[in-house]
Amino acid sequence: xxxxxxxxxxxxxxxxxxxxxxxxxxxxxxxxxxxxxxxxxxxxxxxxxxxxxxxxxxxxxxxxxxxxxxxxxxxxxxx
Amino acid sequence: xxxxxxxxxxxxxxxxxxxxxxxxxxxxxxxxxxxxxxxxxxxxxxxxxxxxxxxxxxxxxxxxxxxxxxxxxxxxxxxxxxxxxxxxxxxxxxxxxxxxxxxxxxxxxxxxxxxxxxxxxxxxxxxxxxxxxxxxxxxxxxxxxxxxxxxxxxxxxxxxxxxxxxxxxxxxxxxxxxxxxxxxxxxxxxxxxxxxxxxxxxxxxxxxxxxxxxxxxxxxxxxxxxxxxxxxxxxxxxxxxxxxxxxxxxxxxxxxxxxxxxxxxxxxxxxxxxxxxxxxxxxxxxxxxxxxxxxxxxxxxxxxx
Numbered sequence: 001x002x003x004x005x006x007x008x009x010x011x012x013x014x015x016x017x018x019x020x021x022x023x024x025x026x027x028x029x030x031x032x033x034x035x036x037x038x039x040x041x042x043x044x045x046x047x048x049x050x051x052x053x054x055x056x057x058x059x060x061x062x063x064x065x066x067x068x069x070x071x072x073x074x075x076x077x078x079x
Numbered sequence: 080x081x082x083x084x085x086x087x088x089x090x091x092x093x094x095x096x097x098x099x100x101x102x103x104x105x106x107x108x109x110x111x112x113x114x115x116x117x118x119x120x121x122x123x124x125x126x127x128x129x130x131x132x133x134x135x136x137x138x139x140x141x142x143x144x145x146x147x148x149x150x151x152x153x154x155x156x157x158x159x160x161x162x163x164x165x166x167x168x169x170x171x172x173x174x175x176x177x178x179x180x181x182x183x184x185x186x187x188x189x190x191x192x193x194x195x196x197x198x199x200x201x202x203x204x205x206x207x208x209x210x211x212x213x214x215x216x217x218x219x220x221x222x223x224x225x226x227x228x229x230x231x232x233x234x235x236x237x238x239x240x241x242x243x244x245x246x247x248x249x250x251x252x253x254x255x256x257x258x259x260x261x262x263x264x265x266x267x268x269x270x271x272x273x274x275x276x277x278x279x280x281x282x283x284x285x286x287x288x289x290x291x292x293x294x295x296x297x298x299x300x301x302x303x304x305x306x307x308x309x310x311x312x313x314x315x316x317x318x319x320x321x322x323x324x325x326x327x328x329x330x331x332x333x334x335x336x337x338x339x340x341x342x343x344x345x346x347x348x349x350x351x352x353x354x355x356x357x358x359x360x361x362x363x364x365x366x367x368x369x370x371x372x373x374x375x376x377x378x379x380x381x382x383x384x
Contacts, residue, residue, distance in 0.1 A: 018082070025084040074088040 011056045021066035024048050028067070029074075037075040041068045104226070111226050114218040119144045121219075125191055147188060148223035150181035157225045189216060 007013040012020065028047060029036050039047070045064035052060045122143045126136040154177070156162045168174045192212045196202045202211055 022082050022084045025082075026087055029084065029087070070082060070084050073082075073085060077085065077088055078092055 011059050025067045025070045036071050044068045108226050111223040118219040147184040147220040151224035152227040153177050
């Protein structure tokens with residue numbers, strides 16, 4: 001069961017998941033610049049795979065989604 | 080819960096809006112503006128010499144300043160979106176008109192500028208007429224054309240959607256006709272094998288399936304045509320499969336073959352014929368409903384003569 005601060009299984013808590021997505025989004029944005037807004041979910045998944053391969057499969061699937069949504073929100077901000 | 084990434088983006092946006100990035104493209108934009116102002120002065124000078132009518136001179140000046148770059152911009156896209164738009168528009172008749180008009184305007188500009196520069200004594204003496212003309216073509220036409228996009232991003236998306244829908248409609252139509260032909264072929268093959276193994280209900284069902292298949296495909300095509308019409312505002316001519324004589328003929332043949340076995344329709348046909356007449360003979364009645372117990376002599380097929 002995943003809570004906000006704690007998780008009962010090997011998965012990350014929601015707070016940790018969002019922090020990880022934040023950090024990876026910043027890393028990608030600093031590396032690629034505005035091109036991150038054109039990445040698809042599968043592209044994001046491929047780029048963050050080296051950083052998430054030690055997570056459980058649910059978290060490995062969730063992190064690229066969270067990052068992609070962050071990019072879309074940032075794109076809306078910049079428009 | 081706030082996101083540090085979004086805070087970073089907001090911070091960058093605030094910093095970015097205070098400064099202006101000066102790129103080669105923005106320099107070209109500046110050159111394009113200056114060139115077009117120069118073009119306006121140049122063409123006014125030429126056109127006002129060709130006619131005393133100021134209104135006409137102004138109109139022709141506007142045409143020669145604005146039309147060549149805008150039409151040429153369709154021919155020389157400078158972005159991936161522009162290339163895609165050109166690929167789509169190249170399949171339209173209007174694009175041929177754009178090509179013709181742009182090439183003629185460039186030719187006209189070349190000829191007038193050549194005459195003008197040839198009339199300048201210093202240029203004529205140094206033999207730089209052609210070079211000056213080419214510079215003029217680049218400045219007045221090519222640079223503004225490169226920097227202008229033919230349509231906005233939203234219009235580009237809409238045109239690509241239209242082209243995609245039209246293509247999908249064509250493919251869907253071909254696919255549905257191919258499926259119908261394959262289905263009819265299978266039905267004909269079954270007819271060749273023989274319907275003896277099918278029950279009456281199965282034959283009726285198969286015939287009904289054929290008819291509903293065609294009307295179902297019609298419905299699908301109508302929906303696709305309607306969606307294309309809504310998006311593009313154009314009505315694509317739609318010929319319903321059901322209205323097609325060949326298709327109708329196939330369906331009738333299939334229906335008759337399936338239901339037209341020796342037992343059923345013969346009786347059905349005869350029943351209708353008999354019912355429509357006021358009087359009928361005993362033999363005709365016997366064909367429809369053979370009577371076993373009667374006082375009429377029935378011929379014994381095994382009776383030896």
